[in-house]
Amino acid sequence: MSTYALELSNVTKSFGKTAIIRGVNLAVNKGERVAVIGPNGAGKSTLFNLISGRFEPTSGSIKLHGNEIIGQRPYEISRRGLARSFQITNIFSRLSVFENLRCAALFSSGQKYSFWKPLSKLTELNDRTEALMASLELKRRRDVPASLLTYSEQRALEVGLTIAGGGDVILLDEPTAGMSHSETDRFVHLIRKVTVGKTLLTVEHDMGVVFGLADRIAVLVYGEVIAFDTPDKVRADAKVKEAYLGAVLDAEGAHA
Amino acid sequence: MSNAAMKPLHFKPLNGVRIVVWSAFAVILLLLPVLARSNFAVTLLCLTGIAAIACMSYNMLLGQAGMLSFGHAVYTGLGAFVAIHAMNKIGGGWPIPMWMIPLVAGFAGLGFGALLGFVTTRKAGTPFSMITLGVGELVFAAALMFPEFFGGEAGINSNRTAGSGWMHGLGLNFGGQIQVYYLIAIYLFLCTAAMYAFTQTPLGRIANAVRDNAERAEFVGYDTRWVRYLIVMASSFFAGIAGGLTAINFEAATADLVHGTRSGGYLLFTFLGGVGFFFGPIIGAVLLIFSLVVLSELTKAWQLYVGIVFLIMVVFAPGGISSLLMLNLRRIKYGEWRKMRWPYAGMVFFGLIALWGFAAIVEMAYQAQVAAGSGSVVTVARIPMDASVLASWLIAAAVLLFGGICFEIWRRKFNKVWGEGEERIAEAIKKAEAAIV
Amino acid sequence: MEFFTISLLNGVSYGLLLFMLSAGLTLIFSMMGVLNFAHASFYMLGAYFAYQVSEWTNFWVAFVIAPVLVALLGGAFERTVLRKTHKFGHVAELLVTFGLSFVILELVQLVWGRTPVEYKVPAALDGSLFKLFNSTFPTYRAFMMVVAIGMLASLFLVLKKTRIGLVIQAALTHPDTTEALGHNVPRVFAFVFAGGCGLAALAGVIGGNAFITEPGMAQAVGAIIFVVVVVGGMGSLGGALIASLLIGVMQTFAVGLDWSFIGGLQSLGVDVTPETFGYPVWKLKLSQVAPILPYLLLVVMLVVRPKGIMGTRDE
Secondary structure: OOOOOEEEEEEEEEEOOEEEEEEEEEEEOOOOEEEEEOOOOOOHHHHHHHHOOOOOOOEEEEEEOOEEOOOOOHHHHHHOOEEEOOOOOOOOOOOEHHHHHHHHHHOOOOOOOOOOOOHHHOHHHHHHHHHHHHHOOOHHHOOOEHHHOOHHHHHHHHHHHHHHOOOOEEEEEOOOOOOOHHHHHHHHHHHHHHOOOOEEEEEOOOHHHHHHHOOEEEEEEOOEEEEEEOHHHHHHOHHHHHHHHHHHHHHHHHHO | OOHHHHHHHHHHHHHHHHHHHHHHHHHHHHHHHHHHOOHHHHHHHHHHHHHHHHHHHHHHHHHHHOOOOOOOHHHHHHHHHHHHHHHHHHHOOOOOOHHHHHHHHHHHHHHHHHHHHHHHOOOOHHHHHHHHHHHHHHHHHHHHHOHHHHOOOOOEEOOOOOOOOHHHHOOOOOOOHHHHHHHHHHHHHHHHHHHHHHHOOHHHHHHHHHHHOHHHHHHOOOOHHHHHHHHHHHHHHHHHHHHHHHHHHHOEEOHHHHOHHHHHHHHHHHHHHOOOOOOHHHHHHHHHHHHHHHHHHHOOOHHHHHHHHHHHHHHHOOOHHHHHHHHHHHHHHOOOOHHHHHHHHHHHHHHHHHHHHHHHHHHHHHHHHOOHHHOOEEEEOOEEEEOOOHHHHHHHHHHHHHHHHHHHHHHHHHHHHHHHHHHHHHHHHHHHHHHOO | OHHHHHHHHHHHHHHHHHHHHHHHHHHHHHHHOOOOOOHHHHHHHHHHHHHHHHHHOOHHHHHHHHHHHHHHHHHHHHHHHHHHHHHHOHHHHHHHHHHHHHHHHHHHHHHHOOOOEOOOOOHHHOOEEEEEOOEEEEHHHHHHHHHHHHHHHHHHHHHHHOHHHHHHHHHHHOHHHHHHOOOOOHHHHHHHHHHHHHHHHHHHHHHHHHOOEOOOHHHHHHHHHHHHHHHHOOOOHHHHHHHHHHHHHHHHHHHOOOOEHHHHHHHOOOOOOOOOOOHHHHOOEHHHHHHHHHHHHHHHHHHHOOOOOOOOOOO
């Protein structure tokens, strides 16, 4: 049996009496790009919060490369190679763009909590950070505090923080939310570029992005995965059409 | 990749500036007592040097890691007590040179940081502040409870000239204040360098990240509680050194060294100096000693003035004096400062008038209330005011009102000019950015 | 038995006073995220205002007016100063209240001097309510308990039965959601801040003459109410009540007891002499340790259960 990059079995989460996630099963292969879609309130962000350790599931099992990660703190899960971005931009506001990215790469670069080596001497790390910054197209904003960036620059930095640590399972929570069409196109291209060879899960509302980016699509409705298949099959799935996609596609068609 | 080409651009010139700054710092420390001339001035310099180490160590918490502690004096104070006992052991024949006492105190601080920090860092943010206050109270109460170690009300005395060692033989026995000054100056220089270096290490930078966004720091692999704990220990080490120097300087340690008032002082003046820049706390230390020694001689109401200045700073200039300095330096750099001269002059002028009116009211009130025994006349900036005459109150109030209104008018004018300059600077920065490809 | 009953009553009345203080602190903290460092200073202001007003008129007028005055001052401070620092974050808000505590202390000394003022218990409430064997229970202590319980009841009613109460309650458990619903209107903030300060002042009015009204009274109680809030669990009113009573009773009993480790060890047949290791610790009497008991409780709580008795936020 080959191990999945990420495997969720019967994961549930309730807040008080309200069940938000009601038994999710999901197995993602190594190197696969998966888009998680579903109506608002379906529990997509909650699912990401459970996987990344922000919340603890009520029951079930979550395995990262075959290892159970339930009950571990976010930093432990991060060290095992799972990185995530946030729907609401979550960056180090007073640090410069460069420092943001360097901090995100620091632990995994083996520095951990060291205080006997100046940062300026960590040539390999610094070069890697500069390169990442260039590929995010943030070079000219290198020394600007993150809080002063434009919205789309912050979104790029958000993704940058997520991938800087070299995690091989990447969770992106609505990376293109709030962007214009042209920005989105550029950004999808960017995401594709920086996540080559990695396992990617992304929550996305923009169907153009979803069908362009994903190998497989998971449809989450009321805390359950009702379909998990290739884009074409999901598009054709009657259940999905009824629950969610039909309405969305119609709406998109009307706009176009 | 153009990294190789970028690097010299980014790091080389900075190193040059650094060498100049640090050499200047060393030279200033070396020459200050020569300029000071009087013994009193040297005493002040000693106190300021110690306070600078303490405030900088405090800023490792507040400025670097965003941890607002109400109990920093615990570490400086306990460091001082361990130092005083160690000094007495030297007197009793232990073969440690006296100049190592601050190091001993530093490690004591580190130890207490490891012990108490384990509890205080269990929480972040506001609860952390509350817990440090509680732990501070605990230590102070314990200090009164164990006279065996803390010497009760009287404290514990020692003698810094005791001991042996070849330096002692050379006449370096810390008998005179000037020798103590140079000991403090050397420790100040080394501690400043070490603390600055610390800000440039992975842990130092991650402390910034935890300050800005603890949650995100967890998601990039950092156990934020562990970061807080390490920072508290590092900070306590330097606080302990400051305590050790205090013990040598006064040759005594009393329980008020660990009291919350002292912790509050570190917080207040570190903030006034400015937590956003590394050198801010040094300015804070100068202000701390100035207020404690000079201002308190001038007026009994000094704490009221300090408190009000603090309130004004929190509301209008939360970056402290160092940030105001840097903002003005930026103006100079972009050639925008000249336009500010008149607005500044007006604000200072009317500000001083308003201050006089306010000070007159406060001083008369103090004279009438606190020092009722010594007559009702009080001199405010050379002008005698009689608190028993209604007219003096009215005059003071009128001056305050007049100064205040004029100040406000000038402040608005100032804001306008400042804002225009800010726009021009933003424009210039944008152009410079566009030039980078 | 008599010691037990009287101490328990005294402890409960002290605990209730602590709760009056920590209730306001908890409300302000939960609602606005602001730790009001000056909270105990408003308690002190309450006592001094009550002293001054009762000098001019009588205790009962002071009882009503002083808390109202302090509440108005608190509201004014929130509107003019605190609100300005909101954009700088919680550290700045904490700092501004820290600065305020400093200024209030100095102003109190400026107006009323550095020595205690003679703020007396009103004649009608002076004397003892009942006598148990040889110990008496002061009438005023009973009055304190009545006031505290009355306050507790009205607080409960306001929180449960009024619209603003519902908003406050929602903010206690789900601050973000309540804000998202557009409820954290500045007016509610000012109201809560003023109300919290008023509660603290009420505690000052009835605590000032039961204990002592002096410039040091704010600092004496300030740290303890922080302990109450942390031990009770940040943002939990119920937890604050339990913690207040616990600390009140614990401290009152400890003050009256001369137990020490030496006594305990000797009754177990272990002889402790000044040469024994750790003698300074073993010889301490419980009554001597009383002042630090709240802080020890804090330390123990943080090690055993960092989120507090009834806390839900574990950060």
